[in-house]
Amino acid sequence: MSSRAPESIHLSRREFDALLFDLDGVVTRTASVHAAAWKRLFDAYLPQGSPPFTPEDYRLYVDGRPRLEGIRCFLRSRGLTAPEGTPEEGPDAETVQGLGARKNAWFLEALKQRGVEVSPSAVRLLERARAAGLRTAVVTSSRNGEAILRAGRLGHLFDARVDGVEAGRLGLAGKPAPDTFLEGARRLGVVPARAVVFEDAQAGVEAGRRGGFGCVIGVRRSGARGELLRAGADVEVTELSAVDVDGADTHAEGAMP
Template identity: 75%
Template sequence: MSSPEPVAVILSRGELDAVLFDLDGVVTRTARVHAAAWKRLFDAYLREHSTDPDRDFQPFTQEDYRRYVDGRPRLEGIRCFLASRGLSLPEGAPDDGPDAETVHGLGARKNAWFLEELEQRGVEVDPAAVALLEQVRAAGLRTAVVTSSRNGAAVLRLGGLEHLFDARVDGVEAGKLGLAGKPAPDTFLEGARRLGSEPARTAVFEDAQAGVRAGHLGGFALVIGVRRSGETGALLRAGADVEVEELSAVRVEGAAPPRPEFHAEGAMP
């Protein structure tokens, strides 16, 4: 059994009022489920729509996932990856089914496969994330989950995590409000607003390069890159203030009186 990672980050109660957490890859391990669904989607599509049958099939890779898809809204991820391969699709409409050859259709197909994978695998929760969230809340800091996923509510419910967050900004909420997805900072800024916290007194935890860039562009007090895979230092180059491999490397310092009852706009049910 490996020893805990040395403390690399200290969250100071005197300097922070709130903490924002990405969901997939930070609090849960569902990023693996997303990656499997994306690979299934794009490998099938690329095999079927190869523009040069004489060339070897080039599958969807982990690097493709990190560069073009991870942390982005679903439809934007589809557009970005297809463009990287010189491909495009008509947008279609939000009610397109999974058989439609449109961006929305591929989005529906991916989501169906994600939910199928989730049903089979369940939601794997990171114990270190739960321990950190409990420390953060015990210190009187407010918490929100900010995720591009439109399945955020279901993942939180299945993982038994709802009680750890004061508010949620997910893909559904972002769509309702017309918020630009990561790497734009809009969803993180909305999360801080719902918690009544200024970005300068709010920390962000992210595992995706797009999300790290969003936190950096939003002017947040501290952007912690959580490296679950990929090259060491990539999240630092994307704008993170510090990069850790495990959330056990984070400690909260400073106590506060018992948390007052707080009702955030868009609070968790």
């Protein structure tokens, strides 16, 4: 890897075998839909007179985390708790599980109305990477990962998918734990040191760093410049058009047995 400019990065096939992408905010523009659903949820739930849910709250406590953990983290930040509830509870329940169901219903409603906006620069990077022989995976905390990929017609661009449904099935800890990224690397058959993580959330950047990945690229869609670098990213870009891929052959020893 060699950086050509503060917001430009070059990835060589001599160094890396695979790229692992977060979904919302990196490949798709659905992060804003998530943020709006979270704000609607928490502004209605918070006690009267409480400060409203802010973009900073979204970045610090919710973005990149599994849905229920995001609820717990935000409530703790306000000194609040809610009963855990059960997965069978519907969106009317005043529990962590119920709030999660309510948020997801509002997200799916907005997604149906607005559709899935795909990042053209992400698609171009994925196409170039695959043409160069790099393997690709999507690693997202969203339990709607498969539906979003299908709606955006993106499934053919990835060799593996680890989403919230798969994480739950396997009992994997969510971001900022590195478990889901490590599972993505395992499914691609590559060692983390020869893989690159693309993330727009601080929790996801931390997960990539803790997983020992060869490069963690922060994709800054919002927030202050340098925020993702402070979270552990090797480089921070505002658009994936700043990332280039060299198609040279890699060393065979980079693959996992």
